[in-house]
Amino acid sequence: MAEAALKESPASAPEDERELTDGFHLIIDALKLNGLTTIYGVPGIPITDFGRMAQASGIRVLSFRHEQNAGYAASIAGFLTKKPGVCLTVSAPGFLNGLTALAHATTNCFPMILISGSSEREIVDLQQGDYEEMDQLAIAKPLCKAAFRVLHAADIGIGLARAIRAAVSGRPGGVYLDLPAKLFGQVMDAEAGTKSLVKVIDAAPAQIPAPDAVKRALDVLKGAKRPLIILGKGAAYAQADDAIRALVEKSGAPFLPMSMAKGLLSDLHPQCAGAARSTVLKDADVVMLIGARLNWLLSHGKGKTWGGKGHKDWGGQKFIQLDISPQEADSNVRIDAPLVGDIGSCVAALLKEIGSVSKPPAEWLNAVAEKKKGNVAKMTETLAKNPTPMNFHSALNVVRDIVKANPDAMFVNEGANALDFTRSIVDMYKPRKRIDVGTWGIMGVGMGYCVAAAVVSGQQVIAVEGDSAFGFSGMEVETVCRYDLPVCIVVMNNNGVYKGTDQDPTGRDPAPTVFVKGARYDRLMEAFGGVGVNAATPAELRKAMEEAIRSKKPTLINAVIDETAGTESGRITSLNPTAGKKK
Numbered sequence: 001m002a003e004a005a006l007k008e009s010p011a012s013a014p015e016d017e018r019e020l021t022d023g024f025h026l027i028i029d030a031l032k033l034n035g036l037t038t039i040y041g042v043p044g045i046p047i048t049d050f051g052r053m054a055q056a057s058g059i060r061v062l063s064f065r066h067e068q069n070a071g072y073a074a075s076i077a078g079f080l081t082k083k084p085g086v087c088l089t090v091s092a093p094g095f096l097n098g099l100t101a102l103a104h105a106t107t108n109c110f111p112m113i114l115i116s117g118s119s120e121r122e123i124v125d126l127q128q129g130d131y132e133e134m135d136q137l138a139i140a141k142p143l144c145k146a147a148f149r150v151l152h153a154a155d156i157g158i159g160l161a162r163a164i165r166a167a168v169s170g171r172p173g174g175v176y177l178d179l180p181a182k183l184f185g186q187v188m189d190a191e192a193g194t195k196s197l198v199k200v201i202d203a204a205p206a207q208i209p210a211p212d213a214v215k216r217a218l219d220v221l222k223g224a225k226r227p228l229i230i231l232g233k234g235a236a237y238a239q240a241d242d243a244i245r246a247l248v249e250k251s252g253a254p255f256l257p258m259s260m261a262k263g264l265l266s267d268l269h270p271q272c273a274g275a276a277r278s279t280v281l282k283d284a285d286v287v288m289l290i291g292a293r294l295n296w297l298l299s300h301g302k303g304k305t306w307g308g309k310g311h312k313d314w315g316g317q318k319f320i321q322l323d324i325s326p327q328e329a330d331s332n333v334r335i336d337a338p339l340v341g342d343i344g345s346c347v348a349a350l351l352k353e354i355g356s357v358s359k360p361p362a363e364w365l366n367a368v369a370e371k372k373k374g375n376v377a378k379m380t381e382t383l384a385k386n387p388t389p390m391n392f393h394s395a396l397n398v399v400r401d402i403v404k405a406n407p408d409a410m411f412v413n414e415g416a417n418a419l420d421f422t423r424s425i426v427d428m429y430k431p432r433k434r435i436d437v438g439t440w441g442i443m444g445v446g447m448g449y450c451v452a453a454a455v456v457s458g459q460q461v462i463a464v465e466g467d468s469a470f471g472f473s474g475m476e477v478e479t480v481c482r483y484d485l486p487v488c489i490v491v492m493n494n495n496g497v498y499k500g501t502d503q504d505p506t507g508r509d510p511a512p513t514v515f516v517k518g519a520r521y522d523r524l525m526e527a528f529g530g531v532g533v534n535a536a537t538p539a540e541l542r543k544a545m546e547e548a549i550r551s552k553k554p555t556l557i558n559a560v561i562d563e564t565a566g567t568e569s570g571r572i573t574s575l576n577p578t579a580g581k582k583k
Ligand code: ADP
Pocket: 108, 109, 171, 172, 231, 232, 233, 234, 235, 237, 238, 258, 259, 260, 261, 290, 291, 292, 293, 294, 295, 297, 322, 323, 324, 325, 328, 341, 342, 343, 344, 438, 439
């Protein structure tokens, strides 16, 4: 096709004077044409020059130390911007390193494009042992929403357009785009090249819900005596913040934010039932899910959590589900009123038709308020303690204050106890500020998320990281320092995974869950010119966080946490299989 395009070029100019372009430039032009102006990646054959040229063209090219972290950065950039985050990797091993993040993006419904260079098709397909040989397209396919390969320069425009549409339309997800080495240098007529590019129009078209589905949903909602609204990260992603707030307030129902939907409405909103979670899940008679799946994070919508008698029993409530995926309804329990469409359109349709609504019965609102009051009082008491050594609560009491004083800061969080305690203690005030381990409970997103959050938002980033969680992406502190990003990392150092107290019963090795005692993660930061602080008390932690935010310097605070303070697997201890055979 490159040859065909050459032949089609205007006959007016003599062949040797015609302006030419190549694969490198066409990919760059196609990205820019579609507003994709940031790339997260790792350089190497065959994409080193591509990265250089992209940078020279004004695209922001952020180089990482490992592709997985670049991929996580791209995935969360997709969540934050509603545009596909772009990750760029080299062939085989680089591609595989990026693939975890692509699968993560797909699982979490984040739009992302993994662009990977690949080796010579002729050699790969004959399995003749090329440099970094691998059939990448075949491997990517089951792990993403769509996968494409471009063989001809003239198809670059269409290839990228297909990738963008697949990533952001319908339920967003990860897309793989395979670019073999030969493509980059392929030459074609510049004018024909420009004409071959596609500016994608309306990449994620509104999906309007059917009027009878809207009516059905409102009938169910209005019939509720004990309504509950659950906001998921799909609702946060939709950027329909005002409409969602209006619907929640109009309904008067208590709402429960899933982890990454915290702050969509402030955690301090009077209708927020975060502090009465177990009560509202168990006792609500109608539950409206807005961009949240009834997966493991919501106990599959059944069982004791939901007031069911047994482990798998339905609790008797009715569900309304707003989701862009028509296949999501009934995935775990019966959905009485599925409302299929994009959240913005669904919520707008509900608001338009809702008319007058009476507030939920006082009995229900009082029961929720009572429960909240009790739990908040208990938490306030716990947070006021100042034990030695510092524990999760006394450290997080500081983080909570700092976030309250800096509500625009982006907040990254991963770990087990370091995640669960933080999620319940640190309130969020604005939409899309909290980004965390997501649907898989994945460790390793931390530093990639920090870089993308800083780059996308231009705001201060605060990260609360378990010491194990941090280790998965720790080397990227160099990246944070290199780009001089305003990132303040707090490592909750309890000497290990969950706790630092396990022992090898044979006495030979350290236990599988423990790390070097008293490790100084702050010194890693100093190695790259960032600020490192060791904080053994809440006062030291507060001072260090305040200084980090004031100075905007890359900072890592090693928060020394009581190694006995955590619990196995944080809040999900029960998911650990138990041995059938007793010792
Ligand atoms: P959480 O983990 O917060 O409960 P999930 O990731 O389980 O959230 O669910 C998010 C849901 O939101 C997915 O089912 C996805 O299809 C849906 N979704 C994502 N984007 C949109 C959108 N723009 N409009 C409607 N639904 C969306």
